[in-house]
Amino acid sequence: MQRSQSTGRDYDVAVIGGGLVGIAVAWGLARLGQRVAVLDEVDGAKRASRGNFALVWVQSKGLGMGEYAGWTVRSSNGWAGLADELGRETGVDVHFERPGGFHLALSERELEMRATSLKRLHNQPRMVGYETTMLTHSEIKRMLPDIGPDVVGGSYCPLDGHVNSQKLLRALHQGFAQLGGTYLPGSTALHIAQAGGGFSIKTTDGAVAAGKVVLAAGNANMALAPQVGLSVPMLPERGQIIVTERTERFLRxxxxxxxxxxxGTVMLGDSREETTDDRGANPQINSVMAARASRMFPRLARLNVVRTWSAIRVMTADGFPIYDQSVTHPGAFVVTCHSGVTLAANHAYDMAGMIARGALDPDVAVFSARRFDANAGA
Amino acid sequence: MLTRVHEGPSRTVSIVIDGTAAEASAGETVAAALLAAGHVATRRTAVTGSPRGGYCLMGICFECVVTIDGVPNRQGCLVEVQPGMRIETGVARAAVAS
Amino acid sequence: MTDIRQLATDWDAIVVGAGPAGLAAARVLHSAGLSTLLIDENPAPGGQIWRAVTSTPLLDQSVLGLDYWAGLEPVRGAIGSGLAIATATSVWSADRGGQVGISCNGVTRMLTAKRVVIATGALERPFPVKGWTLPGVLTVGAAQGLLKSSGRVFSGRVVIAGCGPLLWLYAAQVLRAGGTIAHILDTTEAAQFRPASRGLAGFALSSYLAKGLALMAEVRRRVQVISRVTALEIEGQERATGVRFEARGRSGQVAADVVLVHQGIVPQVNLAMAAGVPYRWDAAQLCFAPVADESGQTPLARILVAGDGAGIAGWEAASARGTLAGIAAAQALGASGPVPNGRSERAQVRRKLRARGFLDRLYRPADAFRRPTGDVIVCRCEEVTAAEVEKGIDLGAIGPAQLKSYTRCGMGPCQGRLCGLTVTEMIAARRGLTPGEVGHYRLRAPVKPITLAELASLPADDAAVRAVVRN
Known part of the structure; x- marks a missing residue:
């Protein structure tokens, strides 16, 4: 699979990173007729896309940046179209559903904090209008009949949904290949340099030349970004996931x-630790997660756990996406965020279009990393 | 399905397979007792509903999982039969109802 | 059954697996005065080879043979020695810090040990042919377990297919016990006899060869053996009803009520891998084995491996390697009691490994039976076919992790035990890589299922609570 040393421009765009963010942008570019290569790491690399929880989630997103809530709602609204197109083009049903989602509280204190934080979120300036409702135990019970007595209440947002993220990864990869895209696994990007009006990317398996380059390498963007005059402050953290055996459908x-x-499997997720070691899972954290899940749905307790894993979350320093084009290296873009599943529709359609045109739209300027600059005007 | 080839004495225990009374040899595993009682296919797969039965009988393949005394998805090859034990075959997905 | 709630939490040594290796390791550690816990998921110690040796109804020793009855003393010795033994107890996690998660009858515990000896033995190599998932298709090892523990053989038309010493041993045992076998479809490759004979040197070889040839002759006298089988397909809808095959360029078909398959054994590596022990590809045995020195010490200070789980070499070598691992652990812990020097065991292991080379070459399973094509199911749990695996590889999977994401292959309850080697070899062949370069599925606890309730019952500290509950 060794490629000869490349000469000239092989591709219109090289996307660094074959996870959900990278492949969504790459697929979007390919469907606009761009010649695209996706440079991916080796099989054992740390991959958030294989460890994610697969929610297409709206509620509680955007506290501290109202525009992010709007951006999230936009993607949530675009998701059905994305799922449709992927299904049509690849035959892979990604099982997108938007039945509305819950946040459950196991104590009055949790419930109160939830209500307060939602109030703060929705009272922000530049906040998009949508509804998140606080519900009592009995109101929730009507929609989730299996909740346990410890659930004191929670919040519900009709825009929340989920998807099969593995099938999403599969569909995007397959769709990308069908559109003539080139996927280069085992080609870890080492160095990016401007060359001949574009970029030359040195990888562990030869060099690739492209007119534009998109950094979508998750936490690995930190090392690559400065090479093209971009800055991507990240604060990766570890999350753990537990998966049970398949069981009859009970959670709508x-x-x-x-x-x-x-x-039919049940996934339990969400824990945060400040470590980037994804080798082991912390059994104590799994225990807390299992205990809380069993209190929320007592009938889960007897299910067998078939897998647990930890994955490193891609997390920017403030938790919001970073979208930028380099000022010093025009044509070099960065697309990075935590919510690669939720924002997939925006990345596939909006971001791909902007990158193809060569300019980011003014309404995503708020997501520039310039917001981290000490003297950022506000 | 299975024939006994030893002359030694064997104590039998009464068990219930899918609601029907059956005899098993004491000390035998659930998977062995099911085979001895002629149950070759003991579950259906969750993906396509294909029939399956015990394959390795040494704890590796998870093909012999059955519901034992109400607990779903137990590996029949690792559990010894007990008097009065209730075994249910044919389940594809564990029920969450208790 | 053991009540694991009564077990102490902290041990000098925990030995996982009570086969020849685990029994030997535990004996050394216990005799050296170290607090030692021996754990096995089966109802009694003995492992697969000595399964039910203290309770088998087959008392005529000529049926199961000397290698089986050699287990009586070690098993009885362990039970009578005062060594702590937890049976019917599975080990679902182990880590580099010596934490060991165990589960028995719906109860789970987290124990700690200064040394963990992983002696999880072998499993039968996957045999992915058309129809291998049908009810009525079992492994030869499964059938042999039934014979040992219950004194039972299959009735009706029994067809055995595959290759390897265990296949001939089981066939001979069935016949001696008065059972019948309709056909043996022998998949040993003709071409293997010549390269195999290159390994004819080696002291122990003569006994291996003589034993093996005698068994084959014993079986051939009474069973129709079809040799040089190059293709197999098990027929049936709701259960196996027959086998189609090709042998010496001709196709044939035999009816069957039960089909027993076997093509050798490979180390059972899930627990060691999940604990983080590095592994290597063994090109002679076509399998992964943990990285360890002669005494079983892995690069992780607290973890040793012993027996066939560290590389296939048979029960005598497994027993010797168990002793060596026990010695190494006992010495590292500064045991006060007597510790043997291990000289004879070291010599024994070397002798057996030399002879093993011959068997490995002779019974090397054919490529076609290790790398299936078309609609043959590769992953039994998720029902992923060879064609789907190939599609995933062509789409860009250069390793099993990406393939998993694309196809769900390896994501079911067996956790890749019955597809891991197949997948690695298929990727390697299609991508022009070595299996070692491709690697194995990344394995994680729990390597045996535990319920959510069990997981929830484990103690958790404030930091763990804070990592989950955000206020």
Missing amino acids: HPVVTIRQTDE
Whole structure:
């Protein structure tokens, strides 16, 4: 698979990163007729896209940046179209559903904090209008009949949904290949340099030349970005996920920490640790997650756990996406965020279009990393 | 399905397979007792509903999982039969109802 | 059954697996005065080879043979020695810090040990042919377990397919016990006899060869053996009803009520891998094995491996390697009691490994039976076919992790035990890589299922609570 040393421009765009963010942008570019290469790492690399929780989630997103809530709602609204197109083009049903989702509280204190934080979120300036409702135990019970007595209440947002993220990855990769895109696994990007009006990217498996380059390498963007005059402050953290055996369908709505997949397995997620070691899972944290899930849905307790894993979350320093084009290296873009699943529709359609045109739209300027500059005007 | 080839004494225990009374040899595993009682296919797969039965009988393949005394998805090859044990075959997905 | 709630939490040594290796390791550690816990998921110690040796109804020793009855003393010795033994107990996690998660009858515990000896033995190599998922298709090892523990053989038309010493041993045992076998479809490759004979040197070889040839002759006298089988397909809808095959360029078909398959054994590596022990590809045995020195010490200070789980070499070598691992652990812990020097065991292991080379070459399973094509199911749990695996590889999977994401291959309850090697070899062949370069699925606890309730019952500290509950 060794490629000869490349000469000239092989591709219109090289996307660095074959996870959900990279492949969504690459697929979007390819469907606009661009010649695209996706440079991906080796099989054992740390991959957030294989460890994610697969929510297409709106509620509680955007505290501290109203525009992010709007951007999230936009993607949520675009998701059905994306799922449709992927299904049509690739035959892969990604099982997108938007039945509305819950955040459950196990104590009055949790419930109160939830209500306060939602109030703050929705009272922000530049906040998009949509509804998140606080519900009592009995109101929730009508929609989630299996909740346990410890659930004191929670919040519900009709825009929340979920998807099968593995099938999403599969569909995007397959769709990308069908559109003539080139996927280069085992080609870890080492160095990016301007060359001949474009970029030359040195990888562990030869060099690739492209007119534009998109950094979508998750936490690995930190090392690559400065090479093209971009800055990407990241604060990666570890999350753990527990998966049970398949069980009969019982959960019609995703809960922010519990969802049942189309295959029937139940996923439990959401924990945060400040470590980037994804080798082991912390059994104590799994224990807390399992205990809370069993209190929310007592009938889960007897299910067998078939897998647990930890994955490193891609997390920018403030938790919001970073979209930028380099000032010093025009044609070099960065697309990075935590919510690669939720924002997939925006990335596939909006971001791909902007990158193809060569300019980011003014309404995403708020997501520039310039917001981290000490003297950023506000 | 299975024939006994030893002359030694064997104690039998009464068990219930899918609601029907059956005899098993004491000390035998659930998977062995099911085969001895003629149950070759003991579950359906969750993906396509295909029939399956015990394959490795040594704890590796998870093909012999059955519901034992109400607990779903137990590996029949690792559990010894007990008097009065209730075994249910044919389940594709564990029920969450208790 | 053990009540694991009564077990102490902290141990000098925990030995996982009570086969020949685990029994030997635990014996050394216990005799050296170290607090030692021996754990096995089966109802009694003995492992697969000595399964039910203290309770088998087959008391005529000529049926199961000397290698089986050699287990009586070690098993009885362990039970009578005062060594702590937890049976019917599975080990679902182990880590580099010596934390060991165990589960028995719906109860789970987290124990700690200064040394963990992983002696999880072998499993039968996957045999992915058309129809291998049908009810009525079992492994030879499964059938042999039934014979040992219950004194039962299959009735009706029994067809055995595959290759390897265990296949001939089981066939001979069935016949001696008065059972019948309709056909043996022998997949040993003709071409293997010549390269195999290159390994004819080696002291122990003569006994291996003599034993093996005698068994084959014993079986051939009474069973129709079809040799040089190059293709197999098990027929049936709701259960196996027959086998189609090609042998010496001709196709044939035999009816069957039960089909027993086997093509050798490979180390059971899930627990060691999940604990983080590095592994290597063994090109002679076509399998992954943990990285360890002669005494079983892995690069992780607290973890040792012993027996066939560290590389296939048979029960005598496994027993010797168990002793060596026990010695190494006992010495590292500064045991006060007597510790043997291990000289004879070291010599024994070397002798057996030399002879093993011959068997490995002779019974090397054919490529076609390790790398299936078309609609043959590769992953039994998720029902992923060879064609789908190939599609995933062509789409860009250069390793099993990406393939998993694309196809769900390896994501079911067996956790890749019955598809891991197949997938690695298929990727390697299609991508022009070595299996070592491709690597194995990344394995994580729990390597045996535990319920959510069990997981929830484990103690958790404030930091763990804070990582989950955000206020």
